[in-house]
Amino acid sequence: MSRPLRAAVLAVVATAIALVSAGPAVAHGFSSTVYVHVTKGEPGHVRTALELEYDLFVVSAADAGRDDALFTDGTTAFDGGDPGEQATALEEHVDSAMAYINNGFSISSSGTACTPAKVGAVTVGQREGVPYAGLTLDWVCPQRGNSHEVRSVLFPDSEGYVKSTKTIITYDLDGRSGSAALDGNQPSFSTAQAWYQRFWEFFRLGAEHLLTGIDHILFLLALIAGSRRLREIVLAATSFTLAHSVTFMLAALGVVDVPGAVVEPIIALSVAVVAGWYLFRIWRRGDHATDLATSGDGHFALDRAGWLRLAVVFCFGLVHGLGFAGALGIDEAWSWTLLWSLLVFNVGIEAVQLGLIAIIFPLLMLLRRRSPRAGLWATGLVSGGVSLMGLIWFVERV
Structure with missing residues (x-):
C-alpha cells in the first residue's frame, strides 16, 4: 500500500465515528x-x-x-x-x-x-x-x-x-x-x-434538492476527486446528466416506477463505488500514484478503464434520476405544462451541479499542480471518506 493511500486510510478511520453518527437521515436531511x-x-x-x-x-x-x-x-x-x-x-x-x-x-x-x-x-x-x-x-x-x-x-x-x-x-x-x-x-x-x-x-426546488441531498453531492464530489483533467470531469458529468435526465423524466411522467426501497440503497452504493474507484487506482499505481494527481498537457484519450468508468457513472446516473423523481413526487397526467415544470426542475439540479464543479475542480487542480503529493493525499482522503459514507448508507438502507 502506497504512503498516500495509507495516510488517506488513517485519516478516514479517524473521522469514521463522526460519519457513522450522521446516520442515514443525513442523506436527504430531516425533511418531509x-x-x-x-x-x-x-x-x-x-x-x-x-x-x-x-x-x-x-x-x-x-x-x-x-x-x-x-x-x-x-x-x-x-x-x-x-x-x-x-x-x-x-x-x-x-x-x-x-x-x-x-x-x-x-x-x-x-x-x-x-x-x-x-x-x-x-x-x-x-x-x-x-x-x-x-x-x-x-x-x-x-x-x-x-x-x-x-x-x-x-x-x-x-x-x-x-x-x-x-x-x-x-x-x-x-x-x-x-x-x-x-x-x-x-x-x-x-x-x-x-x-x-x-x-x-421548480427551478429553485431542483437546486435545493441537490444542495440538501448529501448523497447526490458526495457522488458528484467523488467524480471530481477521481478526475485528473477538465475534459475528464466534463465527460463524467455529462454522462451522469444524460442518464439521470432520462430516468427522471420517465419516472416523473409515470412511464417507469421503481420502489424507493430499491433506488435508495443503489444510490448509496453508487457513492461508495465511484469514490472507491479512485482509491483502487491509487493502490494499483503504488509508488507512481502521484502521477494521478497531475493533469498533464499531452493528448487526452480515454483508455479502456476510462470508458468503463463512464459506463458505470452512466448506469448509476439512471438510478439517481429515479431518486430525483421520487423526491418531486408528481403524479399527474401528461401535459405540456407538466413537461416544462419537470424540465425546469432538472435545469435547477444541473445549475447547482455545474456550479459545484466550477468551484471545486479548479481549486483541486491548483493544489495538484502546486504539490502533486498533497493533491493525492487530499483526493485520497476525500474519496476514502465518501466511499465509507456510501457503504454505511448502503447497509442501513438495505
Whole structure:
C-alpha cells in the first residue's frame, strides 16, 4: 500500500465515528413532503386530496391539539405497521387532525377564505416506503372568482420535527392545470400566477434538492476527486446528466416506477463505488500514484478503464434520476405544462451541479499542480471518506 493511500486510510478511520453518527437521515436531511391535488368540485366548491407523512402528522397534530390520546394511539398503530390500524387511529381523532390541517393549510377565492369539510374516511398508503395519510376535503368558497390561492405552512421548522417541508401541488382549476412547489419561503400559490413564476419555483426546488441531498453531492464530489483533467470531469458529468435526465423524466411522467426501497440503497452504493474507484487506482499505481494527481498537457484519450468508468457513472446516473423523481413526487397526467415544470426542475439540479464543479475542480487542480503529493493525499482522503459514507448508507438502507 502506497504512503498516500495509507495516510488517506488513517485519516478516514479517524473521522469514521463522526460519519457513522450522521446516520442515514443525513442523506436527504430531516425533511418531509406534502402532496396536494386540487380540482374543481360542484359550483362554488373546490376539492383537495392531501397526503401527509403519517408519523409526522400524528405527532404534530397531537402536539398542536394537546391530544395525548392521538399520540399514543397513532404511535402504537405506526409501530404495528398496519395501514388499517393507522387509518383507524387518525379517524378516531379526526377533530384534532382536521384542526391541525386547518391551521396550516387553506384555500381562498378572490381573497375570501373557503371553508373545508372532510369527505370520506382517512386512508393510509405508501410513498417511497413511508406511510402517508390521505384526506379528501371539500371546500365551500362563498366568493366565486376567476382564481384561487392555496397556502400551506404544514410541518413548519418552528415545530422542531423537520426542516424545509415542501408541498407539491398539482391542480386542474379555473381553466388552468399544472404544478406548483411551496415551502417556508414561498408558502402560497395562485392559479392566476404567470408561467415564469411557476417555473422559477421548480427551478429553485431542483437546486435545493441537490444542495440538501448529501448523497447526490458526495457522488458528484467523488467524480471530481477521481478526475485528473477538465475534459475528464466534463465527460463524467455529462454522462451522469444524460442518464439521470432520462430516468427522471420517465419516472416523473409515470412511464417507469421503481420502489424507493430499491433506488435508495443503489444510490448509496453508487457513492461508495465511484469514490472507491479512485482509491483502487491509487493502490494499483503504488509508488507512481502521484502521477494521478497531475493533469498533464499531452493528448487526452480515454483508455479502456476510462470508458468503463463512464459506463458505470452512466448506469448509476439512471438510478439517481429515479431518486430525483421520487423526491418531486408528481403524479399527474401528461401535459405540456407538466413537461416544462419537470424540465425546469432538472435545469435547477444541473445549475447547482455545474456550479459545484466550477468551484471545486479548479481549486483541486491548483493544489495538484502546486504539490502533486498533497493533491493525492487530499483526493485520497476525500474519496476514502465518501466511499465509507456510501457503504454505511448502503447497509442501513438495505
